[in-house]
Amino acid sequence: MFSISKKGAGAVVAFAVVLGGIALAPAQAAPKVLTIWADETRGPNLIQLFGALEDQDDGDFVDGYVIDVKPQANFEALKAALDNATSASGPDIVLGPNDWVATGAKNGKLAAFTLPATIKKDFTANQLGDLSYKGKLYGVPLDVNNVAMVRNEGVPSSAVATFGAMVNYFQANKEAQGLTAGLCVLGGGTSWGGLGVWSALGLQPYRMSNGKVDTKLSKATATVAASGDPVSGSFVNNLKALVLEPSGNRWVSNGFWAPWDGAPGTTMANCEADFKAGKVPFAILGNWQKGMLSTAIEGTLQPVPGITAGTYGNAFGSVSGALLTSFANGKGNLAAAKSLLNYFGSRAGQRDYQKIENRPHANAKAAKFGSVFQKGMARAAGQASIPQIGSILSGTGGNAWWDLPGDFWWNVTGDPGVDLTTKTKSLSAILKANVVAGSKF
């Protein structure tokens, strides 16, 4: 029988603990590193821009620093990672959309900074305003996120002037060309990418006036009201005239467009496949979807046309930015992170990055050298974009804009005998409440 004294046992344990601790302790003499978090597309592109960590020379971009880009699995994962980040684990810079700014600033996760005037002048006041909260700037604009509409190959060769003209084209060629739908939203989904359609018909989450959200809302619940109301007085008529038709005692899509594939009234089985097969003449796609375009239709980018010629349905035209986090200060990297933000904002930085990322440049000077696609997207954004204001879009509990158009369509086409006007009034009341609540955020 073997036995060991208490002292001996303690020594063995202590030895094991020390050895293990040494083996597991992280190396301390690491070079100075700036950490950037980005999503699954921007992250790898940034790595391509800065080079892999082990291949970088200190100071290529900021004196004495190398840049470690950590791509997250997707956009949601990036948001969750930022929400859960601690002072030790958090990044110095995160690439995110403008609607993270207010929440990030309120939660103390983002830090304000000052941009040199030479860089600042290359951005519009709206772009900088999108990344500001209570008058302080929290990030530098990187790219414009927007969608635009394209005409498929072999369909109208000139720009379409009105929404009605598109519907007419579809109805006239439906049988002959075997069209399964008139318009599909390839990028950004029903509420974000599809805003152009809703807006053209008369529905949007808020209206802008002189660069600000129009908060002069009518008190009545009626849909015809003040000019700033989210739902216009002609919305119901536009729905009936352009995208809906009666089927027995139900409303169904007239086949031109529906918020999702296969909705009642449409024969479109798969938006992307049908568009590529030439069975859908018009499509809305995002500025990250260049790969879906042939050069033949690249030049046809335009906003969704409105009811009358010369008007357009608004689309979200938010900027994404490189946002400075408060973790940078905790890690002693504040000045270095600010320096890298200057690079991101500079013409050279934007040009280098967007050459890989391929979205429209936020920097106006750098945008001059964009590709046909980037310029087309930027032109569409200039014609019809509205800012993406998260505090209004997220709405009061359970009433986020992101669900509302889909829910509305679902309600309108779901049950027999639906009164469109009643449903629209209800929708209008919710959107007005969202504008009021979100404007106070």
Added chain:
Amino acid sequence: MRILKGNLYAIIAKVIFVSLAMVALGYFMMAAFGTGDTNIAIFLAICILLLAFTYFTNLSVPLKFFAPGIMFLGAFVIVPVVFTLSMAGFKYQTGNMLSKEDALSTIIDQGNTTDPEGTSFDVVIGHVGEKQGNVGVLIPIPREDESQVGSALVFDSRLGYYGGDKSNIAVLVSDVYEEGSYPFFISTATELVTLTEDDVVLNDDYVAVKAPGFTQFSEAESKVVSDQLAGIRFKYVDPYFLKADPPIRGNSMASVNQAEVNYNYFISTKTEYYEVDENDVTVDDLGQAIAAKNFTKYTSDQIAKYADKIGNVRLKYEDPYYIGIENLPTGSNPFGWAIVKIQNITYDKKTDKVTDILTGATYSDDGRGNYRNPDNKEDYLDPGWRQGVWFENFTSLVTEPRIREPLISVFIWTIVFAVSTVITQFALGLLVAIAMDKKLRGRGVYRSLMILPYAMPSIMSILIWGGMLDRNGAINSLLNLDISWLQDPWMAKVSVLLVNLWLGFPYFYLICAGSLQAIPKELAESASIDGANARQIFRLITLPLLLRMLTPLLIASFAFNFNNFNIVYLLTGGGPKPELDSLAGATDILISYTYKLAFDTTIQNYGLASAISVVIFVIVASISMYGIRKSKVLDDFA
């Protein structure tokens, strides 16, 4: 006292395994301390002590078996429950996530702004005196009678040589941003050759890369001539000249400089701001200040070493302003950038009040987690902090109509859903088990098929069912129906129950099949001999015995389904909403309703979510306890 007894190998193995476990916990403990998660670190320290006392002493033999379980119970059950309970008593939501100490610190840190003129300087960052950590800046300020060319005048260029002579170093410049007189040109120390767009070859960035007479240096050649660049003034429009940076990935930035700019020099440290005699300043060949008396410029390594200090130092300037260093030197710019700021937010610890000295507004603790201006209730400072609000989150469930009104119908549907699910799953599972208990051809195949729904990932099954139940989905198409399975409130409820039945009955089939085997056949035989028919045997013998065995599982199933978020969220999203402005949908159960309340909105309210979670916990625990007591299933364990 001998504390380790037994076989040598067993003792060694034990010491190694326990030590490894302790090392792992110790590592996590250190990491937790490092990240400031003190509570987690303390918990891990207790676990380490528990392991040591349990396995290296003979204090308690039963503890040797229970210790790991106790630790996991603590980590994954007790701690989350305690945390949820405590958070239910706080205003813990977007904007109120930090501790008061951290919130105040952030408010102070961010409470500065630039001076009204927006004064800024290009500065040389270094240290004053011998002490390297004594951060200071040398500020060259152009004299008023001189004009400085803005740093915006920087051109893309290519570095090479002109006229076939490698010693005639030249830059091929593309003035592509500001369309001036010389959109493209070649510049050497002695010559300026203007070009048109037709003369040059442009790359994708609209930057000229080839021109007549100009040959670009290779990367290796560039490195060799880089050292000479500092001394070359490339020709430009008088009185300006260009200086070129060493190329990075082929591109060299050429900046416009003025030939005879004179500066006044200032040094600023934490305690002093003073002018330096021009003669005490050392400049390089390009006239850039690089050192001064008692001032040494930092090297790149020193910049990195003192980056924290540099980023946070407040250097002396005219009161009440200070100089803050915003940017470090970069690859193409040897200067840092500093701006004049003022600390406009100040804090008085005695009164616990924050003042904005620029607006005169005073903010005091509003008792709700924010510093708020009493004269303007809409004016408050961000971020706020977690504020204890006692039972406010609980009372809001009753007092806030927005929450209260749907709560009753959601609660009733949650009970109906959980009970119906358990009953239907159990009934179908039992029915199948009894059917499969008989000998029949292909029983093995049938059994395998029955288990398939249980073996498939439920998320996939739910999504597939969602597609099939769409109005244009497979179900309606195959049966030639036009039923709004997911759009009609009642049909949506039926759909949720049906899909959940599909997902859950194999589980009950498995446990019922096993339990049936455990019931002695003799009981049924005796009853049969006494004249009982099959129905009586099932009702009076088999079912009571089965229920006796399965009641704990039925109660567990009830508790699980009470919180079955997946089926509701993935199949119907809680919908359909009876009206667009309804907060809850027809199939929302308490947990999905909680999710909507807490997270599906601008303000993510963790405090309210915790309160509802506590209420759900109490309901489930009460019903489960009642069921367990009533069935007396735990009496056997007493």
